[in-house]
Amino acid sequence: MSKPKLTPKQQKYQNKAKKTEPKPHYLKNVSFAFISGGLICMLGQAFIDFYSAIMNIPLNEAANPATATMILIGSLLTGFGVFDKLAKYAGAGIAVPVTGFANSVVSSALEFREEGLVYGVCAKMFTLAGAVITFGVMTAFIFGLIHAIFH
Amino acid sequence: MGKKTGKQTYQFGNPPIILSTGTVAGPFEGLGPLHEDFDEILTDPRNNEKTFEQAERSMLTKACQLALDHASCSTAEVDLFLAGDLLNQIISANFTAITLGIPFLGLYGACSTAALGLGLGAMLLDGGFAGTVLAATSSHNSTAERQYRYPTEYGGQRRPYQQWTVTGAGAALLGYNGAGPKVTAVTFGKVIDLGSTDPLNMGAAMAPAAADTIFQHFQDTGWDPNAFDLIVTGDLGKIGLDLCRGELAENGLTLGENFNDCGVMIYDLKKQDVHAGASGCAASALVTYGHLYKKFQKKELQHLLLVGTGALHSTTSFQQGENIPCVAHAVRIEA
Numbered sequence: 089m090s091k092p093k094l095t096p097k098q099q100k101y102q103n104k105a106k107k108t109e110p111k112p113h114y115l116k117n118v119s120f121a122f123i124s125g126g127l128i129c130m131l132g133q134a135f136i137d138f139y140s141a142i143m144n145i146p147l148n149e150a151a152n153p154a155t156a157t158m159i160l161i162g163s164l165l166t167g168f169g170v171f172d173k174l175a176k177y178a179g180a181g182i183a184v185p186v187t188g189f190a191n192s193v194v195s196s197a198l199e200f201r202e203e204g205l206v207y208g209v210c211a212k213m214f215t216l217a218g219a220v221i222t223f224g225v226m227t228a229f230i231f232g233l234i235h236a237i238f239h
Numbered sequence: 240m241g242k243k244t245g246k247q248t249y250q251f252g253n254p255p256i257i258l259s260t261g262t263v264a265g266p267f268e269g270l271g272p273l274h275e276d277f278d279e280i281l282t283d284p285r286n287n288e289k290t291f292e293q294a295e296r297s298m299l300t301k302a303c304q305l306a307l308d309h310a311s312c313s314t315a316e317v318d319l320f321l322a323g324d325l326l327n328q329i330i331s332a333n334f335t336a337i338t339l340g341i342p343f344l345g346l347y348g349a350c351s352t353a354a355l356g357l358g359l360g361a362m363l364l365d366g367g368f369a370g371t372v373l374a375a376t377s378s379h380n381s382t383a384e385r386q387y388r389y390p391t392e393y394g395g396q397r398r399p400y401q402q403w404t405v406t407g408a409g410a411a412l413l414g415y416n417g418a419g420p421k422v423t424a425v426t427f428g429k430v431i432d433l434g435s436t437d438p439l440n441m442g443a444a445m446a447p448a449a450a451d452t453i454f455q456h457f458q459d460t461g462w463d464p465n466a467f468d469l470i471v472t473g474d475l476g477k478i479g480l481d482l483c484r485g486e487l488a489e490n491g492l493t494l495g496e497n498f499n500d501c502g503v504m505i506y507d508l509k510k511q512d513v514h515a516g517a518s519g520c521a522a523s524a525l526v527t528y529g530h531l532y533k534k535f536q537k538k539e540l541q542h543l544l545l546v547g548t549g550a551l552h553s554t555t556s557f558q559q560g561e562n563i564p565c566v567a568h569a570v571r572i573e574a
Contacts, residue, residue: 095434098432104485166392166394169392175394175395191393195392200390202292
């Protein structure tokens, strides 16, 4: 993955091209992500409260069914073709919570269903989410190890 | 080498005629400013097919049939079919060639395929190797996105310099028995690499290749750029077009109002929210074989220089950190 070194001519052009590259609207994107991310987390919290209050699940365990519900919502929105339209405005606000993870899995599964159930849906489902899972598992292992050693 | 002029240009002694064209546009392209110039506009991006790949193929086949019908020509009368597309192993063109049953030369020039097919076809005709040639190309937003980028329903934010792959197909029938605009010269481009690695900023990657070929065309032919009613690049988009203009100006070639880009013309950039413009083989095919061909028929256009632009990278090459190799081919079309 080492980048080939640029010749002076290439470097000169790249400097020029960089200048013409329009910058994203950072302030707009950040505020939209802040608001939408906040709303999504509020909804998640509402589910936690709902499960602990109505279904008598202890508060520290109610996060699990609440997460599952958020995943279900993210998946359904993807399936109905709404998620990508929301994400266009919400950006990181919808991508960083578990809804974004659900979207990356379901969108890949949908995209490759024509290649069959095994080689299409099941194999390609994690093309985008695979890296997240790998890093998640690795991080959990390392921190679990640290926790086990120091406690 | 009687027909070769300068370093990279071929001028035709017996210029082949574009006898007819056929265009099929996707629903989104049908909402653009050039919608009146397309023969057919799909209502469904899947075109009643099982997969998007089959939909692309059906558009390419339809565009070819339309071109043949418009010239009242049967497939048996066509000597060669020159086609290509963006999908791996140019699969849309391969399957279309089965349906048409015409001897087939598969082309890969990425988004420059329309100009490449037109130029090569004209050479085959002028060289006396064929009497009638069909040149065609296609692209589909959903098939290209899936191969090169993300799943359709994936919720990512698009960069402001990104371009939108055109859904559509275009075909041109070249021959001598009939009337129409003539292909009078072609300049085949060198593959240029000015160090671009971002596959989302195709305009910036391809602009130097376009500038190189345009510059060479004028060097080789000695023509005055103002002699053209229109010099149109394939799919540089807004950003690439400005960069290309800048590169040419640095070499002492200043192009005026007659310099534009198919990727800018095909969409309403503001209303259709396509950021920098269009990309894909069908961008230059739809604009040239639809919009510009109609302008020739209405005698609103006399001299056109079509400069097809293509980024020749693969998903593997850019993931391995390689630069994006780019090419451009210029075709001179005259009334």
